[in-house]
Amino acid sequence: DTGVSQDPRHKITKRGQNVTFRCDPISEHNRLYWYRQTLGQGPEFLTYFQNEAQLEKSRLLSDRFSAERPKGSFSTLEIQRTEQGDSAMYLCASSWGLNQPQHFGDGTRLSIL
Amino acid sequence: GQNIDQPTEMTATEGAIVQINCTYQTSGFNGLFWYQQHAGEAPTFLSYNVLDGLEEKGRFSSFLSRSKGYSYLLLKELQMKDSASYLCAPGSGAGSYQLTFGKGTKLSVIP
Numbered sequence: 001d002t003g004v005s006q007d008p009r010h011k012i013t014k015r016g017q018n019v020t021f022r023c024d025p026i027s028e029h030n031r032l033y034w035y036r037q038t039l040g041q042g043p044e045f046l047t048y049f050q051n052e053a054q055l056e057k058s059r060l061l062s063d064r065f066s067a068e069r070p071k072g073s074f075s076t077l078e079i080q081r082t083e084q085g086d087s088a089m090y091l092c093a094s095s096w097g098l099n100q101p102q103h104f105g106d107g108t109r110l111s112i113l
Numbered sequence: 114g115q116n117i118d119q120p121t122e123m124t125a126t127e128g129a130i131v132q133i134n135c136t137y138q139t140s141g142f143n144g145l146f147w148y149q150q151h152a153g154e155a156p157t158f159l160s161y162n163v164l165d166g167l168e169e170k171g172r173f174s175s176f177l178s179r180s181k182g183y184s185y186l187l188l189k190e191l192q193m194k195d196s197a198s199y200l201c202a203p204g205s206g207a208g209s210y211q212l213t214f215g216k217g218t219k220l221s222v223i224p
Binding site for chain 2: 033035040041042043044045048056091099101102103104105106107
């Protein structure tokens, strides 16, 4: 069990640029989640996959955000035309079944200049 | 909608016992998780309650009352390394099992 892996750990970019993050879940986990966390707040749910199907997306999530999990293994989260407010820690988590603990990766810290 | 309330900060002495309370209002409740998060690190799973009552796991215990929308995390024999934020996260939904996190309680353990 190598844990949930996220890449990159840090990303600094200029406003208006596109960014893409990658998440590799624990290998036997079929459920994958993306969260966003800002300072002093708990993680905020963004979207959820079961295998390759994206089953739920937060209503608060802008259309600039898109996520994929093409083969039901790793996932990518893309943010287009980044804005200052996108600066946050982006966390990925995975679990192997319903009602099972979600295990988090170390996150990607995004800073928008 | 979801509403989760937990104290913002707490301070306790090394070796003591501390109880962190969480009240929640959520639709489609389906269990409650507690996570620990050290500054700059990812949340790590501590406990899960789906039925009313107390779940004990070493120095950590968690209690749930579904009718009251209330949970607490009990930490015994506090150690300096327990200084962290503790996040209450009720789960909802049968399909996606979405977790909604509170803002967390920042616990400081002092000598």
